[in-house]
Amino acid sequence: MSARPETEARAGAPLGKPWIDHWLDSLQDLTQLKSQHPMMDAVIDEIDGRMIRVGDRWLADFASCNYLGFDLDPEIQGAVPAYLEAWGTHPSWSRLLGSPILYEQIEERLTDLLGCEDTLALPTITHIHMSVIPLLAASGTIFLDARAHKTIYDGCQVARARGAAVRRFRFEDPDHLDELLSAERDRTRLVCMDGVNSMTGNAPDLPAFAEVARRHGALLYIDDAHGFGVIGERGPGDDCPYGRRGNSIVRHFDEGYENVVLVGGFSKAWSSLLAFVACPTELKDLLKVAAPPYLYSGPSPVASLATVLAGFDVNERRGDELRKELHRHTKRVLDAARSLGIATPNRSELPIVEFPVRDHTRIDSVGRLLFERGVYVTLAAYPLVPKAEVGFRVQLTASNTDEEVATLIAVLEELAERGEMQPAGVIPPSVTA
Numbered sequence: 266m267s268a269r270p271e272t273e274a275r276a277g278a279p280l281g282k283p284w285i286d287h288w289l290d291s292l293q294d295l296t297q298l299k300s301q302h303p304m305m306d307a308v309i310d311e312i313d314g315r316m317i318r319v320g321d322r323w324l325a326d327f328a329s330c331n332y333l334g335f336d337l338d339p340e341i342q343g344a345v346p347a348y349l350e351a352w353g354t355h356p357s358w359s360r361l362l363g364s365p366i367l368y369e370q371i372e373e374r375l376t377d378l379l380g381c382e383d384t385l386a387l388p389t390i391t392h393i394h395m396s397v398i399p400l401l402a403a404s405g406t407i408f409l410d411a412r413a414h415k416t417i418y419d420g421c422q423v424a425r426a427r428g429a430a431v432r433r434f435r436f437e438d439p440d441h442l443d444e445l446l447s448a449e450r451d452r453t454r455l456v457c458m459d460g461v462n463s464m465t466g467n468a469p470d471l472p473a474f475a476e477v478a479r480r481h482g483a484l485l486y487i488d489d490a491h492g493f494g495v496i497g498e499r500g501p502g503d504d505c506p507y508g509r510r511g512n513s514i515v516r517h518f519d520e521g522y523e524n525v526v527l528v529g530g531f532s533k534a535w536s537s538l539l540a541f542v543a544c545p546t547e548l549k550d551l552l553k554v555a556a557p558p559y560l561y562s563g564p565s566p567v568a569s570l571a572t573v574l575a576g577f578d579v580n581e582r583r584g585d586e587l588r589k590e591l592h593r594h595t596k597r598v599l600d601a602a603r604s605l606g607i608a609t610p611n612r613s614e615l616p617i618v619e620f621p622v623r624d625h626t627r628i629d630s631v632g633r634l635l636f637e638r639g640v641y642v643t644l645a646a647y648p649l650v651p652k653a654e655v656g657f658r659v660q661l662t663a664s665n666t667d668e669e670v671a672t673l674i675a676v677l678e679e680l681a682e683r684g685e686m687q688p689a690g691v692i693p694p695s696v697t698a
């Protein structure tokens with residue numbers, strides 16, 4: 266898409282659609298990929314387990330974040346009709362106006378699972394970042410993880426517009442955070458970062474970050490969208506590196522909640538539209554009157570509240586078995602990558618595995634080959650990621666089959682043989698630094 270000629274604009278000719286043209290220009294690569302690539306903006310016609318049909322092609326899905334496979338679990342599916350009968354399909358009050366008791370039940374069970382003082386449930390993490398970050402930052406200073414999720418960045422932008430300052434610290438670098446906090450004179454300090462990173466699949470050194478934040482009197486705000494349901498508390502006799510109960514990053518590192526606000530969501534591992542803030546009751550009470558989604562936004566559908574509640578029971582009884590299965594699939598893919606000598610930033614064995622391609626201009630054809638071989642992944646194209654990190658991301662779930670994983674590994678082998686993959690040891694600097 267070429268830019269509108271300057272002369273046309275100067276001559277006062279019709280302006281076209283500047284609100285669209287500007288974006289088509291700056292997102293040229295992505296726009297092109299979206300309009301032409303079968304793995305972008307694809308319409309999924311049908312699913313069968315973790316197989317999906319796009320047009321006339323069946324593919325093994327490695328792009329969903331349904332890590333525990335709750336979306337396909339008969340026990341969880343079977344719990345929904347009774348809730349619909351009791352509550353209808355959608356309550357439609359904002360929570361302040363009318364909060365079905367299901368929320369109280371969810372918050373009670375969640376608080377117990379996380380081992381925190383209290384929790385507040387809101388529809389999505391995006392709602393939470395956009396409303397809670399500006400509230401906590403006020404006109405103070407935010408210290409932002411340079412590679413935090415886009416929705417955290419957006420929350421910080423809102424905070425900035427309301428008078429907060431934003432400084433970025435280097436990814437996975439608590440010493441840099443320490444340096445910035447040491448130089449800061451503002452007394453209101455909020456550190457915003459990801460838990461398990463949605464691109465690298467690694468967890469940050471939470472104890473190091475929490476120590477730095479507490480020493481400088483800062484509040485640590487952490488988004489563990491991808492850790493909740495997957496990683497949890499550890500103890501003697503654990504036979505899975507993810508730990509037990511899936512109760513998120515704070516418990517995984519045996520950290521406390523002092524000066525920590527944990528945000529997470531049910532929309533990934535738990536396959537339900539709901540999110541939460543784990544915080545002291547005092548803050549929860551404030552959020553109920555000051556965080557706009559509690560007052561103004563529509564609620565989650567009843568089916569999602571039902572699957573969250575049923576998910577607690579399944580997590581308690583079978584969650585650790587499902588996490589073991591999830592780890593087994595992930596380890597199989599990582600072992601294959603290691604023996605093929607191809608790069609991935611994943612060093613955690615968590616189920617997010619990013620594979621950078623050797624040449625970023627080849628992402629279109631690499632994606633097509635995956636599609637043709639029946640493997641559906643997330644393409645990480647420029648400008649979603651820097652050119653040096655262009656590649657694709659694979660997410661495993663407990664409900665993938667061994668056969669599906671074998672299909673994925675066979676395509677990785679083919680891509681490695683064709684020289685399309687980045688060799689191990691050449692991890693892009695911004696992923697590691």
Ligand SMILES: Cc1ncc(COP(=O)(O)O)c(C=O)c1O
Nearest residue numbers: 389390391414416463490530540
């Ligand atoms: C780290 C992280 N935070 C937040 C979100 C957004 O979550 P939600 O859909 O609940 O707004 C995502 C979703 O991809 C994510 O990966």
